[in-house]
Amino acid sequence: MSDAITVISKSLQELGIEASDIKPSARVQSDLRLDSTEAVQIALDLKKAFDLSIKLDFLNDPTLADLAKVVETQLSCKAV
Amino acid sequence: MRVCIVGSGIVNACGNNVSSVAKAFMGGHAGLSTVSGFADPHHPVKVAGVARSFSVAEAVNPRFAAKTDRFTHFALAASEAAMVQSELDLKAQDLSRAGIWFGNNSGGWDICERGFREMYLQGVEMINPWQATAWFPAAPQGFVSICHGLLGTSKSFVADRATGLVAVIHGARSLLRGENDWVLAGGTEAPITSFGATCYYETGEMAPTHPDRPQYHTIGPKAAGLVLGEGAAIVMLESPQSLARRKGRSLGDIVGVAINTDPGARHHRRLSHAIGSALQQAGLGPGEIDLVFGEGNGIATCNAAENAALAEVFCGEHKKPLYTSIKGYTGHMYGAAGATEIVAALMVARYGKVPPTLHAEAAQAHWHLPLVCEAQSMRPRNVLILARAREGVNAVLIVQFSK
Numbered sequence: 225m226s227d228a229i230t231v232i233s234k235s236l237q238e239l240g241i242e243a244s245d246i247k248p249s250a251r252v253q254s255d256l257r258l259d260s261t262e263a264v265q266i267a268l269d270l271k272k273a274f275d276l277s278i279k280l281d282f283l284n285d286p287t288l289a290d291l292a293k294v295v296e297t298q299l300s301c302k303a304v
Numbered sequence: 305m306r307v308c309i310v311g312s313g314i315v316n317a318c319g320n321n322v323s324s325v326a327k328a329f330m331g332g333h334a335g336l337s338t339v340s341g342f343a344d345p346h347h348p349v350k351v352a353g354v355a356r357s358f359s360v361a362e363a364v365n366p367r368f369a370a371k372t373d374r375f376t377h378f379a380l381a382a383s384e385a386a387m388v389q390s391e392l393d394l395k396a397q398d399l400s401r402a403g404i405w406f407g408n409n410s411g412g413w414d415i416c417e418r419g420f421r422e423m424y425l426q427g428v429e430m431i432n433p434w435q436a437t438a439w440f441p442a443a444p445q446g447f448v449s450i451c452h453g454l455l456g457t458s459k460s461f462v463a464d465r466a467t468g469l470v471a472v473i474h475g476a477r478s479l480l481r482g483e484n485d486w487v488l489a490g491g492t493e494a495p496i497t498s499f500g501a502t503c504y505y506e507t508g509e510m511a512p513t514h515p516d517r518p519q520y521h522t523i524g525p526k527a528a529g530l531v532l533g534e535g536a537a538i539v540m541l542e543s544p545q546s547l548a549r550r551k552g553r554s555l556g557d558i559v560g561v562a563i564n565t566d567p568g569a570r571h572h573r574r575l576s577h578a579i580g581s582a583l584q585q586a587g588l589g590p591g592e593i594d595l596v597f598g599e600g601n602g603i604a605t606c607n608a609a610e611n612a613a614l615a616e617v618f619c620g621e622h623k624k625p626l627y628t629s630i631k632g633y634t635g636h637m638y639g640a641a642g643a644t645e646i647v648a649a650l651m652v653a654r655y656g657k658v659p660p661t662l663h664a665e666a667a668q669a670h671w672h673l674p675l676v677c678e679a680q681s682m683r684p685r686n687v688l689i690l691a692r693a694r695e696g697v698n699a700v701l702i703v704q705f706s707k
Contacts, residue, residue, distance in 0.1 A: 241366075262433075
């Protein structure tokens with residue numbers, strides 16, 4: 225698993241989500257039913273881990289893998 | 305008036321359910337303990353009624369637990385117990401007729417204090433997203449509503465030490481007005497955090513406490529102020545008509561209530577009047593009250609005013625009711641007090657024993673009503689409960705039990 229998905233997974237566990245439900249293919253709304261405050265907390269955990277300000281867009285019900293990809297793209301842009 | 309109590313739930317320093325708390329109350333065992341873990345190791349609050357056996361993991365869904373504060377956890381647990389005991393299948397009912405009427409005096413502080421640390425150490429943009437919602441005094445009402453889908457007319461109350469009883473009285477009135485068919489009513493409080501305890505300490509009303517002597521003298525010559533406690537007490541209320549339709553059983557009926565305000569803590573005339581109004585509403589004379597669960601909180605001014613009011617109301621009676629204060633067991637739980645006394649009255653009816661007032665042996669000479677100093681057998685018919693806020697708000701409620 226990528227660093228980003230590791231941080232997202234840890235954040236979700238601290239939000240009280242069952243470890244067995246946390247999979248790269250899990251969708252944030254239809255599977256995990258995350259609310260806007262939980263999205264903010266995940267963004268804060270990503271900021272702490274990568275010093276990256278990121279707004280997580282849940283509009284199209286992304287998977288955790290999709291979110292990780294967004295983070296990794298921003299990280300690679302930052303590195304350039 | 306008549307409103308039926310059909311379920312109850314309780315959490316405090318003495319236990320997490322009615323039977324464990326009743327065992328402590330009837331056995332004269334206080335739940336107070338030495339406090340540790342404050343940010344300042346020299347914090348002057350050394351003793352409190354901490355709900356040590358309460359397990360958030362056992363009582364609260366982890367998704368809710370992560371975004372709510374301790375006072376909401378207590379309310380969720382006590383509400384669940386009250387609903388279970390009511391044997392009411394709420395999911396089969398019209399949930400727009402089920403309301404929530406909770407009291408809370410000072411909000412929640414665990415998540416808030418975490419937010420303060422995040423702000424000072426990491427910056428304002430790093431404050432957790434629950435800083436506002438978890439603290440808010442209406443949070444327990446909101447989260448119980450979300451958790452159980454209850455959509456009836458609901459309100460939250462803040463009225464210092466009268467908070468819990470004020471909430472139950474208004475919840476009962478919402479049934480009488482026909483706004484709801486069922487009401488979860490009561491109070492919750494979790495003030496034992498660095499910031500919460502400091503705020504209460506600054507009122508100047510806390511008793512000096514010593515870590516080696518976890519005691520709270522509520523009545524008598526050694527009473528020197530309050531000891532804080534945390535917990536919740538919630539009752540499920542239902543109209544007699546609704547209860548009759550489903551052939552349910554009432555644990556006890558609320559038959560008289562009153563709320564008013566004295567001009568200050570030293571005054572007692574309006575408190576006497578509130579007791580008189582509640583008696584009149586219940587159609588009872590003072591001589592028909594068997595037991596009083598009083599405010600009895602250790603503050604000399606408060607105790608004197610309460611004693612004077614009781615003397616005024618019961619002076620002409622040949623048979624005077626017994627008096628007890630249970631705050632010595634749990635600490636004063638502010639928003640959860642009053643409602644806790646209602647649940648304690650249900651315990652007396654169920655177990656046939658009155659919990660004694662702790663450390664009150666030397667107090668009888670100064671107290672107008674006969675104090676319960678040892679657990680005493682009783683099957684009461686009418687129990688009077690009273691609560692009093694620091695600036696003179698009075699709340700009185702009478703529970704009647706069937707013969």
